Amino acid sequence: MKQDLERYPVPDPGVPHEVERFTDVDEAAGRRAYAQVVGLLALVPVLAIAFVVVYFAVPIDAQFVLFGALFKAHPVLLGLTGGLAVLLVGVAAIHWARTIMGDEEVVEERHPAGSAPEARAAAAEAWKVGVAQTGLGRRKLIGSGIAGGLGILVVPALVLFADLGPWPTAALRKETVEKTIWAEGVRIVNDVNFKPLRAADLEVGQLVNAQPINLQELEGVALQQAKAKASLIVVRMDPASIRVPESRQDWHVNGILAYSKICTHVGCPISLWEQQTHHLLCPCHQSTFDLGNSGLVVFGPAARSLPQLPITTDAEGFLIARSDFTVPVGPSFFERDSSRDFKEGDR
Amino acid sequence: MARPAQVSPEVPAAQALSAPAAAPAAGVGGWFDDRAPVSGFAKKALRKAFPDHWSFLLGEVALYSFIILLLTGVFLTVWFKPSMAEVEYAGTYQLLHGVPMSEAFASTLAISFDIRGGLLVRQIHHWAAMLFVASMTVHMLRVFFTGAFRKPREVNWLIGVGLLSMGLVEGFAGYSLPDDLLSGTGLRFVDGLVRSIPIIGTWAEFFIFNGEFPGDLVIPRLYMVHILLVPGLLLGLISAHMALLVYHKHTHFPGPGRKDTNVVGGPLFPVYVAKAGGFFFIVFGVTILMGALMQINPVWLFGPYNPAQVTAGSQPDWYMGFVEGAIRIIPNWETHLLGTTWSWNIFLPGVGLMGLLFTGLGLYPFIEQWITGDTAEHHVLDRPRNVPTRTALGVAGMTCYAMFWLSGGNDILATQFGVSLNDVTQVMRVAVFVAPVIAFIVTKRLCLSLQRKDRERVLHGSESGILVRTPDGGYTEAHVPLEQEEAFILTQHHQPAALEPSVGTDARGVRRRGKRVGGLRVRLSQWYADGAIAKPTAADIADAGHHGEAADAVETTPPAGELSGAASSGKGEGH
Numbered sequence: 001m002k003q004d005l006e007r008y009p010v011p012d013p014g015v016p017h018e019v020e021r022f023t024d025v026d027e028a029a030g031r032r033a034y035a036q037v038v039g040l041l042a043l044v045p046v047l048a049i050a051f052v053v054v055y056f057a058v059p060i061d062a063q064f065v066l067f068g069a070l071f072k073a074h075p076v077l078l079g080l081t082g083g084l085a086v087l088l089v090g091v092a093a094i095h096w097a098r099t100i101m102g103d104e105e106v107v108e109e110r111h112p113a114g115s116a117p118e119a120r121a122a123a124a125e126a127w128k129v130g131v132a133q134t135g136l137g138r139r140k141l142i143g144s145g146i147a148g149g150l151g152i153l154v155v156p157a158l159v160l161f162a163d164l165g166p167w168p169t170a171a172l173r174k175e176t177v178e179k180t181i182w183a184e185g186v187r188i189v190n191d192v193n194f195k196p197l198r199a200a201d202l203e204v205g206q207l208v209n210a211q212p213i214n215l216q217e218l219e220g221v222a223l224q225q226a227k228a229k230a231s232l233i234v235v236r237m238d239p240a241s242i243r244v245p246e247s248r249q250d251w252h253v254n255g256i257l258a259y260s261k262i263c264t265h266v267g268c269p270i271s272l273w274e275q276q277t278h279h280l281l282c283p284c285h286q287s288t289f290d291l292g293n294s295g296l297v298v299f300g301p302a303a304r305s306l307p308q309l310p311i312t313t314d315a316e317g318f319l320i321a322r323s324d325f326t327v328p329v330g331p332s333f334f335e336r337d338s339s340r341d342f343k344e345g346d347r
Numbered sequence: 348m349a350r351p352a353q354v355s356p357e358v359p360a361a362q363a364l365s366a367p368a369a370a371p372a373a374g375v376g377g378w379f380d381d382r383a384p385v386s387g388f389a390k391k392a393l394r395k396a397f398p399d400h401w402s403f404l405l406g407e408v409a410l411y412s413f414i415i416l417l418l419t420g421v422f423l424t425v426w427f428k429p430s431m432a433e434v435e436y437a438g439t440y441q442l443l444h445g446v447p448m449s450e451a452f453a454s455t456l457a458i459s460f461d462i463r464g465g466l467l468v469r470q471i472h473h474w475a476a477m478l479f480v481a482s483m484t485v486h487m488l489r490v491f492f493t494g495a496f497r498k499p500r501e502v503n504w505l506i507g508v509g510l511l512s513m514g515l516v517e518g519f520a521g522y523s524l525p526d527d528l529l530s531g532t533g534l535r536f537v538d539g540l541v542r543s544i545p546i547i548g549t550w551a552e553f554f555i556f557n558g559e560f561p562g563d564l565v566i567p568r569l570y571m572v573h574i575l576l577v578p579g580l581l582l583g584l585i586s587a588h589m590a591l592l593v594y595h596k597h598t599h600f601p602g603p604g605r606k607d608t609n610v611v612g613g614p615l616f617p618v619y620v621a622k623a624g625g626f627f628f629i630v631f632g633v634t635i636l637m638g639a640l641m642q643i644n645p646v647w648l649f650g651p652y653n654p655a656q657v658t659a660g661s662q663p664d665w666y667m668g669f670v671e672g673a674i675r676i677i678p679n680w681e682t683h684l685l686g687t688t689w690s691w692n693i694f695l696p697g698v699g700l701m702g703l704l705f706t707g708l709g710l711y712p713f714i715e716q717w718i719t720g721d722t723a724e725h726h727v728l729d730r731p732r733n734v735p736t737r738t739a740l741g742v743a744g745m746t747c748y749a750m751f752w753l754s755g756g757n758d759i760l761a762t763q764f765g766v767s768l769n770d771v772t773q774v775m776r777v778a779v780f781v782a783p784v785i786a787f788i789v790t791k792r793l794c795l796s797l798q799r800k801d802r803e804r805v806l807h808g809s810e811s812g813i814l815v816r817t818p819d820g821g822y823t824e825a826h827v828p829l830e831q832e833e834a835f836i837l838t839q840h841h842q843p844a845a846l847e848p849s850v851g852t853d854a855r856g857v858r859r860r861g862k863r864v865g866g867l868r869v870r871l872s873q874w875y876a877d878g879a880i881a882k883p884t885a886a887d888i889a890d891a892g893h894h895g896e897a898a899d900a901v902e903t904t905p906p907a908g909e910l911s912g913a914a915s916s917g918k919g920e921g922h
Contacts, residue, residue: 013835060461075466079635089628096625101621105611108609112724165553167553177559269657283660283661304681331539
């Protein structure tokens with residue numbers, strides 16, 4: 001008892017007696033609650049029928065304006081009738097439980113969650129008998145055989161998934177993640193109307209979202225895969241206001257530079273252009289690249305500079321690529337040799 | 348063993364067996380009862396006690412939203428075509444006419460515009476998914492802060508952590524299916540995340556996408572994951588979660604008559620059936636109304652996926668926001684080594700942070716048990732203030748999560764508040780580490796203050812608002828003693844002491860058996876128990892009661908000294 005006082009300085013008064021509810025003592029209140037529950041339930045069939053009427057009678061493209069907002073009549077009315085019908089069932093049930101059903105609480109005793117010691121002993125005994133019956137005590141190799149057999153079966157099960165996708169061996173990587181459809185002489189075209197870009201038509205400060213002209217030949221998956229790597233940003237900046245390293249002197253055409261549009265962080269297409277600072281911001285994770293300085297990272301989580309595409313003009317004055325990108329575009333991957341990316345201080 | 352049983356027609360074996368069923372039960376229930384022990388189960392189950400508290404409804408919301416997801420999901424599978432094959436759109440939505448898109452996106456548009464009820468069901472499904480993860484999260488917080496994860500419920504806590512992590516996967520797979528611009532951007536992010544895994548990244552990417560991103564199979568594969576694999580796992584885990592819940596019986600909050608050895612609450616039949624059943628219809632009704640009135644994921648505005656396009660302000664569904672935030676604020680760490688690239692700037696915040704969160708959650712019950720050395724079963728919940736260190740740790744964790752989550756909207760924060768995006772990012776880089784520490788300290792102090800307040804109330808009662816002037820001109824406020832019920836609630840908690848370092852040998856120099864309590868564990872245990880405000884003892888209460896009676900002679904309404912009387916006579920009271 002002394003210990004109990006230490007544990008519970010104030011003794012447990014025990015489960016309190018139920019306090020009678022208004023509906024228990026007042027006949028009229030009880031009748032009211034009854035009427036409310038029945039009334040709520042009576043609305044359910046009305047709403048359910050309304051739902052069916054809406055389904056068939058309201059045209060699927062009907063619209064209405066309420067408080068300045070445009071609503072699609074079919075889903076809204078369907079949801080209002082159906083939703084309220086379902087809601088009322090719930091409200092009625094809970095109202096019934098709270099006001100009319102007896103609210104006496106029950107007290108249930110708990111038992112320890114674990115097995116009783118006798119059960120534990122009996123189980124151990126049963127296990128022992130079973131083990132003896134297996135004969136493994138003397139013929140141990142069966143046990144090892146079973147374990148080894150089951151273990152080795154994992155291998156064929158896993159091998160079954162070896163063709164989940166093509167294996168990215170060095171040879172395949174060269175043809176896929178390390179390559180785009182840009183090549184020497186491929187014309188740079190506007191990515192909306194596929195018109196070739198003429199160097200003379202670009203103004204200083206202008207940015208054009210571009211693609212290689214041969215993208216048009218592709219469709220479906222091949223198109224998406226090619227586009228996910230070949231997308232290009234073409235910008236024209238005042239040559240006097242940008243820094244072009246020695247190694248890239250012949251990569252631009254009078255201040256027209258082309259960069260990969262695919263972020264080197266996780267591959268979002270980058271297109272938020274700050275004309276005056278020459279910064280390009282990725283809308284996904286805000287990595288910022290300086291297009292006036294070989295695409296170096298100036299802020300954010302991206303670690304590598306934006307790959308630049310060497311360009312020139314053809315005889316007709318249209319912009320063309322001089323080669324593919326010199327480094328793989330897009331997000332990093334483990335086997336990527338990132339020593340050739342342009343870094344701060346490179347010339 | 349395999350010997351065939353000889354059944355001779357003379358022996359009415361079957362008759363003999365069924366004969367004792369003296370009172371043949373009537374009806375369908377009776378029919379089943381003759382074949383399975385329905386009554387045996389029902390006699391216990393029907394009057395099973397379910398404690399009532401609003402916070403116990405959170406898990407119910409999670410369960411019900413899962414059922415809603417199954418129901419609405421069946422409707423959507425009837426119409427959705429999980430194919431990345433290119434088609435030219437020819438449906439009723441004029442603005443996208445003639446635009447090439449995947450069949451998946453075209454069928455999502457068909458569900459939204461051409462199938463009656465389709466848009467409504469799609470929106471209910473998406474809202475229910477948001478609610479599913481949200482209610483699981485809040486339910487988990489309730490379980491954490493009330494200590495409901497303690498023995499014997501650790502396994503159910505682990506199942507819960509599994510459910511939450513599966514819920515994230517399920518949600519992500521689901522919102523990737525429509526193949527619109529936003530979901531494609533999400534998949535592009537996952538591609539980058541998968542690639543960043545050291546050593547196996549590229550292989551994992553090629554295996555998931557069947558080659559280079561985006562490939563032609565990721566949507567059908569995610570569809571399988573979304574409608575079969577993960578729902579199956581969820582269903583299995585939920586069944587186990589519920590079975591253990593029923594077996595352990597529900598926890599209850601401290602209150603008169605509530606003990607670790609009993610459970611007090613409404614009976615399953617009829618009260619809990621009506622309340623919980625009714626609550627399902629309320630949750631369902633509310634999600635239907637949300638689907639009807641609140642637009643969600645209007646994919647037709649985003650258009651089909653195009654790897655060359657993205658919308659500014661692109662964000663994942665809310666529950667992936669913390670990962671998104673971590674990805675945004677991580678410094679640009681990348682290691683280039685011998686022709687390989689190690690992308691810490693993606694791997695750490697992506698794979699690392701999710702791993703850390705779910706590992707930490709899974710381990711917490713065991714860590715706490717190790718620190719406190721508490722091996723007893725607990726069925727009465729903790730009031731969060733009475734376990735200040737746990738509560739503070741929980742709030743610190745929530746704060747850390749919130750900082751990462753806010754970082755996921757650093758661009759929105761910057762534009763909405765007109766501040767520099769770069770500054771927001773820099774501040775968040777610090778805040779994810781500093782804010783949790785501040786939250787920990789503040790929460791712990793608050794808990795201890797609340798403990799002091801509880802002690803004060805038990806010893807001196809509640810303020811009556813009656814000011815008394817003493818003959819010599821002083822003023823005091825009379826206090827009303829607490830009802831015994833409240834005083835019991837405020838004092839019933841267990842206050843574990845910090846562990847003592849065990850000495851390797853006993854008094855006679857014999858090595859002790861059993862595990863030694865090491866120095867680290869003792870220090871952690873002291874840190875955990877630090878600062879606790881001793882709850883009043885019976886003697887304290889008795890003293891304060893007598894003192895109070897003298898001082899509060901004026902107040903008359905409630906019988907004075909009810910509490911102290913009960914406490915001092917506690918000796919004689921057996922219960």
